[in-house]
Amino acid sequence: MESHKKIGKIAGGLFLLMIITGATGNSLRGLSLSLIASQNFFNQVLEDLIQMKIAILLDLIASGIGVYIGIILFSILKQYNKKIAIGYVSVLVVGFTITVMSNITHLSFISLCQELAKGVALDENYLRVLSLLKVEEYYWAHFLILITFSLGASILYYALFKTKLIPRFLSIWGLIAVILVFSVSMLQVFDYAVNFIFYAQNGVYLLFFSIWLMVKGFNPSAIITKSAT
Numbered sequence: 001m002e003s004h005k006k007i008g009k010i011a012g013g014l015f016l017l018m019i020i021t022g023a024t025g026n027s028l029r030g031l032s033l034s035l036i037a038s039q040n041f042f043n044q045v046l047e048d049l050i051q052m053k054i055a056i057l058l059d060l061i062a063s064g065i066g067v068y069i070g071i072i073l074f075s076i077l078k079q080y081n082k083k084i085a086i087g088y089v090s091v092l093v094v095g096f097t098i099t100v101m102s103n104i105t106h107l108s109f110i111s112l113c114q115e116l117a118k119g120v121a122l123d124e125n126y127l128r129v130l131s132l133l134k135v136e137e138y139y140w141a142h143f144l145i146l147i148t149f150s151l152g153a154s155i156l157y158y159a160l161f162k163t164k165l166i167p168r169f170l171s172i173w174g175l176i177a178v179i180l181v182f183s184v185s186m187l188q189v190f191d192y193a194v195n196f197i198f199y200a201q202n203g204v205y206l207l208f209f210s211i212w213l214m215v216k217g218f219n220p221s222a223i224i225t226k227s228a229t
Helices: 002-028 033-037 041-047 049-080 082-117 124-163 168-189 197-216
Strands: none
Touching: 002 049, 002 197, 033 041, 033 124, 041 049, 041 082, 041 124, 049 082, 049 124, 082 124, 124 168, 168 197
């Protein structure tokens, strides 16, 4: 159907917007364990305050776009399998919830630094430990977001593979990409260091996938049959 092709192009544009927004927010985040190790780290945070808040806003926008993509694709995916369609949107909502919580943690860390800058009389070691816990809390949530993203994306790529709405090589590539993201994120949860390239490869795929959808849209001749309700 031509409507499917149009929805695919819209989804492609939204995927690209999500990538750009999320990547920009991530580059502006400025949150790291090395930050806490520096002298007067709270002053550094205050210097980057606007930058950090912009990063938080962009992160929320990117995650919100992801949920909106799920809502748009629901009408198509439910024609193949309603349970898969509901599962995909549900995972995206869970991911958005975790994203909100992780950014609340970042905001509370900023508030803590603002109090420190006022010269609150507290033990320095205690303050560093508290700040470290806030940063660690954010990154644990970040890994959960990556794991949740991988689960949601795998549901989508599986459905696209079965329906042939996009070429199957693209669906297979996507499945391989998110399986790698899921695997290395789980390794990081268990304190194994991994190379950034395992995450970067997914970014390359998402860019290709987004542009493909923007140009081609979903295959209008694909026959979507209900496999379950």
